[in-house]
Each structure stands twice: as structure tokens, then as C-alpha cells.
Amino acid sequence: MNLKKRITEMAKKAKTASRYMAQVSSFKKNVLLKEMAACLLKNKDLILRANKKDIVQAGRRGLPSAFLERLTLNEKRIKEMAESLIQISKLKDPVGGVIKAWARPNGLRIRKVRVPVGVIAIIYESRPNVTSDCIGLALKSGNSVILRGGREALNSNLAIFKTLKDVMIKNRIPEGAVSLLATADRSALDALLKQDAFIDLVMPRGGEGLIQRVMKLSRIPVIKHYKGICHVYVDEEADLDMAQDICFNAKVQRPGVCNAMESLLVHERVASRFLPQMLKRFKQAGVEIRADAFTKKIFRDVKRAKVSDYRTEYLNLILSVKVVKDLKEAIWHINHFGSHHSDAIVTDDAASAQRFLNEVDSACVYLNASTRFTDGYQFGLGAEIGISTDKLHARGPVGLEELTTYKYIVYGKGQIRT
């Protein structure tokens, strides 16, 4: 069977299985999740051997160390994967939840009820742990899932996938409920993204190139975890000590993640009081500063920023800095240069805070707190597949609830329309 046909078959089977998945009880799903966790641990040597193969191959191809680090599994990481499945088993099942219920004057009773989306395709780069997280979240939310992981992690993904799928097969879950598109052929992605007859949602997780490609090719609705160009704006009425701690935390605590600060904005009235100490502290922590002319006047030992710096997600110990005239300019800058992910204001002025929180068009807006809290666990929502920077369906953390949609169930007693 050629690749395109094989992918169509896979998508079709996933759709058929999704009808079954939507009806599986919470109890059974939780049993499966716990059994999966146990099997991951049981098969750990097998998984680590497969991972070793991937690492050796990636090493030979000269891939960078950060890449190898993400690709590498060890006993601790497998334990974390298992733990994550247990956590998902403890989360509330969103399926069947009643969002709203009301009655009409003609006696019709209407319920708006949560139901699974159907078939979700997840496209991700070479992080093998994503394989088990996605299977766990899709299962719990009652969806079928088709996984397309990075080529470099193929052996690891196959070993994890096989371990979890065996649990499902043993428990008589239809085969199509979880699939792994395991081929190094890049045209597989194109074929997958044309399956809008069977796949309901595509979620790409990865670099800009991958996401642009998915957006261009997909006929299926896409929710994307795009860039995190997050800002902290230090207002003229900020508590500057608090601002220092928030900015330092947002930039330095874990610079390689999407909710880390990439750009610092400071009101011109406090710039000369705030920046010297702040930038010194950043320098000491090894942060490279790229700043505007105003900042450079206050603190000479920085590079000048180019306009492109304000559009860059460094994911690294680099920070762009800009002094702004006022709150209005800060809001404009964030909406214009940011990625609508997470942005914070530090201020003691209630009116400025309210304006910022209202007018900054981002998934998460913060008053006097670090942007690093944008995360399903930190929000108390549990595990997530990613952070949506899109505006439709899901915004911010994409957890179990965001993997569902709704339907209207209408109960009548023979009502007809007149």
C-alpha cells in the first residue's frame, strides 16, 4: 500500500475508533492509564535501548547538544512519564460534563454537553516523552490520536507507543484509537494534513518552520503552540523591588521555555532608577542585553537592539530592553511585537493595571506576577498538550477540557415548530 493510502486508512480507522472512545467510561480510562504507567516502567530497558539507537544516530549526524539533551531518555524521565499518566488518571474527566442546561417556554429542555473533539493529530519534534503525554491526554478526553513525532526519535517513539498500545489492545480498545505515523518520509505530513474528512484537529508543536508548514498545508483546523515572545512592563508606579524579582524570575529561572520573558519594557520615568541595578543583576547571571538608545544612555555596557530583536523568541539568556514613553506605548508595543502568549505589568496603580489587563491581547495577562506561571499545572488545570497562541477554541494552556467540544442535546415531548 502506498504512503498516501496508508495514511488515509489510518485516519479513517481513527475516526471509526473515535466513536468508541467517546463512550468509554471514566473508570475504564483511568484503569488503562494506570496500567500504561506500570507498563512503561516494566518496559524501561526496552525503551532505553531504543532511545540509545536514536541518540547514536543523532550523534553521528552531528545534531547540537541541546537537541540531544531533549532526545535523551533515562530512568528518571521514564518514571516522570509514568507519573504523568497517573496524574492524568486523577484529573476530572471532562466528557459528559453539562456546561449549561435550560428549558424553553414550549417545554423543550436543552443541555449543552461536553463531548470529545474526535480525531486529533499531533505533530511534534524529537521529545519522546511527548508521545506518552499525548496518548494519555487524548485517551482521557475520549479522543483518537494520530502522532507524528520527529524522525530522530523514531525508535524511542515506537518503543513507547508499542508499550502503551499493547495495553489498549489487551483491553479491547479498537486499534485505530492511537496511531503513530512512523516513517521518515517527509511527504507523510502533507498527506496527513489533507485528511480533513477524518481528522478534526491538528496541533503542531515545534519550531517556526514546522508550524508555518502546517498552517500552509492544512485543510484541518489547527491550534498552534507558536512563539512565546513574553513581556514584562515596569510601570512608573511599580514597586521596583518587586519588579526586579519578577523580571529576574521571568528571564532567568528557565530561559528555554515559551513563558520566559524575552523583552523588558520600562516606563521612562523610572528607567534611570530601575535599569542600572536590574541590568547589572542580569549581567551577573550571564544574560546578554540588547537595548534601545535610551537604555544605553543609562547603562552603557549593552548591545544595541535591532527592530528584529523585539520580534525574536530567544529561548536563551538574551533579553531585549526598551524604554517606553507611557503605558499606551507599552501596550502598543506588546500587541505589535509580541506573540499573544503571556505578558505582565508591574504597577501599584489600579487604573493602569486595569487598562493593561484589558488592552493587551494575549492569552494570559499578569498583574504583579511572573509570566512563568502560564502552565496547566501552575494554573491548576493539570497536564497540557501545549499553550495555544491562537484565539479560537482554545487559548493558553490546552488541557483535557480544551480537547473537548460540545453538543446540544434537546429533550422534547413531540414539539414541532409553528
Add this chain to the structure above:
Amino acid sequence: MNLKKRITEMAKKAKTASRYMAQVSSFKKNVLLKEMAACLLKNKDLILRANKKDIVQAGRRGLPSAFLERLTLNEKRIKEMAESLIQISKLKDPVGGVIKAWARPNGLRIRKVRVPVGVIAIIYESRPNVTSDCIGLALKSGNSVILRGGREALNSNLAIFKTLKDVMIKNRIPEGAVSLLATADRSALDALLKQDAFIDLVMPRGGEGLIQRVMKLSRIPVIKHYKGICHVYVDEEADLDMAQDICFNAKVQRPGVCNAMESLLVHERVASRFLPQMLKRFKQAGVEIRADAFTKKIFRDVKRAKVSDYRTEYLNLILSVKVVKDLKEAIWHINHFGSHHSDAIVTDDAASAQRFLNEVDSACVYLNASTRFTDGYQFGLGAEIGISTDKLHARGPVGLEELTTYKYIVYGKGQIRT
């Protein structure tokens, strides 16, 4: 300025204006809506004259009478348009509504709050009243809107658009908040659908060709009002008198709309009791029947259905009929041949009802009621832009709430992540 550039400018202005629109108070929006309604009535002669031009041109081009009927405005229709704006002014403003609010152990307070989507493009065929409905709904939900109506209604749309826009300009709403893409050039649509940098959502309303074209070309998320291939399934445990009334209502009361029944499914155990009388009643009402072999044995005076009949939205006095072996086949048939719009079961058996309501994968599922109730007003949700047959973001009636999304607002007191 060439067309592509003009469209980019239009989209950009719409985005800028959307920042303003998101902050307009409910009071001001309602004042605007009422003023718009008054101006529609005041300008009715001007609008009717423009409409006359469109009708004359369409007549010359030999367009069918159903088309001309939809295109034609008269005093009554303009009154209805004005009335609809008044109705929208009375609906609850969704913007700013708190969907959920909670606190975290570290003291962070999180609010999930409704906000407008941003810029919505609406592409529709030649029904001039849609122009004012869309402007009203977009305004009330705090969005900017770009309208692309059918070429044949250009003069009518321009007259209505100008009337409503004048009210906005007079009230100092930014120009970009409402735009009409007024050109007969078909490539305008292609250029519009590439503006994903500025437009957040596209909603096509129209025939299958238009919708397929939008899906293929759009880089912007699409919510579509696609086909309504609605079913009524008469179960073996149905109250057959009730079933007759529901089926008759669903097919005949208004056959040209998306929530009318196109396909009747009957359990084989009641087929010979139910169908003869039912089909006779349909025949008397002028309904053409296209049926399977089983039905033809019971009631000879019908055409045989082709497989394609079960996939057809007739929007007319034609009905496909099929006798099914059991509930399972009925559910399979609806999920396989239907359009996931509205489907009903008539039964007195609670278990069968529950299974049907759970397993039929449609926006609206009915027990013992006519599918004709799928409608924003009938649901008590107010005016709508369409009925979504998609699964993401909005399903079923797309009203004010569905034209919003949400953001998370997080209130801190200096919290950082450890």
C-alpha cells in the same frame, strides 16, 4: 492602489480598530445599534432604489426566481432588519463576562474572561439583510468586521453599509471597525483569505462551491455553516402519531432551510405500520419521495433512491427514505451520510434515546422533537450569524457568545516561580 494592497490595508485598519472596539461600553454599543435601526428606516427609499438596480441587473442576467426572491428588499424587510438591530441591542453583552474565577495556593487569582475574537471576515451570498445583521452582531460582540457579500447585491449592500457606517463615523468609532469589500473582482476573496496576520476568523455562508473554495484557500481559521443533511429516525418504540407530526413538520414547514429534514430513517419493525400513512401525507403535501427497496415494497408509488440521495441537501420538497435494521444502523447511517447538523430520534424507550443522543455526532441532537428548532432564537440565544457544522470553537448556533473568545487575567502580589 492595487486590489491586494487595498485589502491588506483594509485588514490592517480592521485590526487596529478592533483594539478600540473591544473596549467600547455596552451602553454605547446599544445606543449605536438603536441609532442604526432608525437610520435604516430613514434611508429606506435610498436602499430600495439601490436594491432595484441590483434586481434589474440580476433579471437581465437571467438569474433564477429563488435567487431574485432572496435578493429583493421591500419596506417590510427593511423594517425587519431594523427590528433585528433593536433585538441585538437588547441581548446581553458577552464581553467581559467572567467564565470562571479561582485562586491558587500561592495566592495568584485567575479569571477566565470573555473577550472579542478581534477581526471577523464574513463571506456571504446575495442576501442584503445579512449585511446589517452581521454589522449588528459584530458591533455588539466587540469585533471589527469585514464583509464580502455577493456581487449581485453590491448596490444594496453598499447602501445598507453606508447607512450603518455613517452612524459609526458620526459617533467617532474608528473607520476600520466595519468594512465592505466592494468589488466584483473574484480574486479579492483569495487576497482576503491570506490576511491571517490581521484577520482572526472567517465565516463563509453560502453554497458548497463557495465553502470549498474558502476552505482550500484560507490561512485564517474558518467556521463554516455547511450543509444541513438532517435526519429523523423513527424507532421501533416510537409513538407513531407523534412521529408523523414531527416528520411532517421537519420536512414541510419550511423546506428551504438548513434544519429541515432531508432524510427519514424508520426501524424495520414499524415500517409497514408507519410508512404508508406518512408517505401518503407527504405526497399530498407535494413531497417527492426517494426511497430504498424496502420502502418501495411497502409503498409502491415512490422513486428509488441512489446512494448520492442520502448525501444530498435538497432544500426543497424532496425526501430520501430508508428502512434500517436497528438503532445501531440508524446511528451509523447518520454519522456516515449526515452533515453533523441536527438529527432527531422519536422513541419512548429511554435506553435507545440515550444511546442515540450520545452516539450521534451532530451539533444538535433531539429526542421527540422536530429538527426545525436548531436556531439561535428558538434556543433562546438570540440572533445568530449561522449554524456551525464544525466542531472547534463553535458548534450549532453562532451568536454573540460564539463571536468571543477568552483570556486569562492573573492577579499577583509579586509571585515568582520557584
